[in-house]
Amino acid sequence: MGFSTFDRLRLSLAFLLGLAPALAAPDIQVPPPPITDGLFPCTACHDGKTMKLNLVRRELKDMHTDIELKHGPASRWCLDCHDPLDRDRLHLASGQKVEFTVSYELCGQCHGEKLRDWEAGVHGKRTGSWNGQKQYLLCVNCHNPHQPHFAPLKPMPPPVRPGATVAGKGGAL
Amino acid sequence: MKYRLGKHEPAGTQVVRSRRTFLGAAAAAMAGAMATLTGCDRNGVEAFLQHNFRELSKDEIKQVIARLEQEAKQKYGREIHIGNEPPIQGVLFGYALDLSRCIGCRRCAKACVKENNQTREPQIEWIRVLQMDKEDGVDITHADPYYDPELVPQEGHFYMPVQCHQCRNAPCTKVCPVGATWQEPDGMVVVDYNWCIGCRYCMAACPYGARRFNWGEPGIPAAELNPVTHYLGNRPRPKGVVEKCTFCIQRVRKGLYPACVEICPTGSRKFGNLADPASEIRYILEHKRVFIFKEELNTRPKFFYFYGV
Numbered sequence: 001m002g003f004s005t006f007d008r009l010r011l012s013l014a015f016l017l018g019l020a021p022a023l024a025a026p027d028i029q030v031p032p033p034p035i036t037d038g039l040f041p042c043t044a045c046h047d048g049k050t051m052k053l054n055l056v057r058r059e060l061k062d063m064h065t066d067i068e069l070k071h072g073p074a075s076r077w078c079l080d081c082h083d084p085l086d087r088d089r090l091h092l093a094s095g096q097k098v099e100f101t102v103s104y105e106l107c108g109q110c111h112g113e114k115l116r117d118w119e120a121g122v123h124g125k126r127t128g129s130w131n132g133q134k135q136y137l138l139c140v141n142c143h144n145p146h147q148p149h150f151a152p153l154k155p156m157p158p159p160v161r162p163g164a165t166v167a168g169k170g171g172a173l
Numbered sequence: 174m175k176y177r178l179g180k181h182e183p184a185g186t187q188v189v190r191s192r193r194t195f196l197g198a199a200a201a202a203m204a205g206a207m208a209t210l211t212g213c214d215r216n217g218v219e220a221f222l223q224h225n226f227r228e229l230s231k232d233e234i235k236q237v238i239a240r241l242e243q244e245a246k247q248k249y250g251r252e253i254h255i256g257n258e259p260p261i262q263g264v265l266f267g268y269a270l271d272l273s274r275c276i277g278c279r280r281c282a283k284a285c286v287k288e289n290n291q292t293r294e295p296q297i298e299w300i301r302v303l304q305m306d307k308e309d310g311v312d313i314t315h316a317d318p319y320y321d322p323e324l325v326p327q328e329g330h331f332y333m334p335v336q337c338h339q340c341r342n343a344p345c346t347k348v349c350p351v352g353a354t355w356q357e358p359d360g361m362v363v364v365d366y367n368w369c370i371g372c373r374y375c376m377a378a379c380p381y382g383a384r385r386f387n388w389g390e391p392g393i394p395a396a397e398l399n400p401v402t403h404y405l406g407n408r409p410r411p412k413g414v415v416e417k418c419t420f421c422i423q424r425v426r427k428g429l430y431p432a433c434v435e436i437c438p439t440g441s442r443k444f445g446n447l448a449d450p451a452s453e454i455r456y457i458l459e460h461k462r463v464f465i466f467k468e469e470l471n472t473r474p475k476f477f478y479f480y481g482v
């Protein structure tokens with residue numbers, strides 16, 4: 001529930017008054033963070049015991065080879081965002097840990113303007129009700145965090161040209 | 174036959190108020206006779222004698238809707254609901270489309286057809302997505318609506334979907350000779366398909382090419398018919414009338430987003446209440462670079478283009 005200051009104030013006020021369910025109608029996150037099946041929790045492998053922590057920047061050869069990192073400068077790598085000591089979380093530049101479900105706080109460190117627009121409901125998709133509860137998506141639901149450029153899509157078929165409508169077949173005339 | 178009464182007449186008084194009501198009443202009285210003489214069925218005669226939607230009383234609207242629902246059932250073999258939700262007080266609908274995000278995938282145009290019961294054969298689509306050259310900028314003379322590559326967006330191009338702009342100073346409603354199209358208090362420009370005579374003056378007047386004419390009998394597979402409709406919106410249309418985008422009047426008057434907003438995979442489409450300072454649409458108008466298509470024509474659209482990046 002990371003929305004405008006106003007929303008946060010309203011929420012805290014509602015909780016203070018014990019009216020949370022009545023007053024607060026926070027928007028709903030629809031899909032979960034898009035983590036490949038079977039990979040979460042990360043600590044299943046990265047437990048710090050069977051697999052020792054390796055802080056050396058390197059090309060991954062044994063696992064996660066499908067991930068091609070095309071995000072920001074070439075010097076960027078996994079542990080800039082993934083927390084080395086708590087693999088089930090991410091971390092901000094400050095070291096503060098964040099859950100995968102609020103990864104927008106991490107994205108917003110560089111893309112502050114986008115985060116502001118997103119919180120206002122202007123960047124990214126919103127569905128639901130224009131005057132009521134909305135559903136939102138995380139940044140990573142549309143932008144693969146490792147290759148954030150929006151993936152091209154196959155377009156739906158073009159409209160028929162006016163001449164293509166056949167007379168007499170429910171068409172013109 | 175009941176005549177329309179003024180506010181201050183006691184109930185039960187029957188007064189002929191005007192030439193029109195008199196003629197209407199006389200004509201209605203002849204309905205039975207006409208039905209026999211012309212070979213039209215009762216519904217056909219009632220449809221012929223129906224008044225402009227804005228002149229109908231609540232009871233008359235109920236009767237008209239019941240008749241139209243029955244006709245739709247005959248044609249499609251399915252129950253449909255024709256709603257008559259009124260405008261919401263204090264709401265003026267506005268729309269904004271992010272030109273820097275739209276990738277031209279046309280999912281909006283197709284979702285619109287499904288939601289709003291446009292005819293499939295012959296084809297009508299209310300939204301037209303124009304592909305333009307980045308070099309030329311917004312230039313209608315070089316726009317291509319028929320692009321069909323493997324993937325979009327294409328290098329060097331941008332995409333501009335065009336639909337009804339719901340103008341505050343709408344040329345289409347001014348030219349209608351019979352008053353079959355008008356602007357609702359919440360801003361939607363609507364058509365009474367039962368009052369439209371099919372002259373297509375409105376289509377000539379619209380600078381956005383947003384209106385479509387039913388040249389043929391609309392062809393919609395019964396299974397694909399959306400049964401949730403509105404009288405002024407997506408109810409099944411007859412041949413020979415003009416139709417157009419209503420921002421999904423059947424959805425937005427219930428608080429839902431229009432179908433094109435719901436489907437857009439890039440989140441380029443934004444919708445809300447222009448009268449609400451906290452709405453998304455107001456945020457866009459106040460913070461983004463906004464572009465009004467053909468602004469020089471003074472149509473004052475409630476549909477805006479903006480650059481989110």
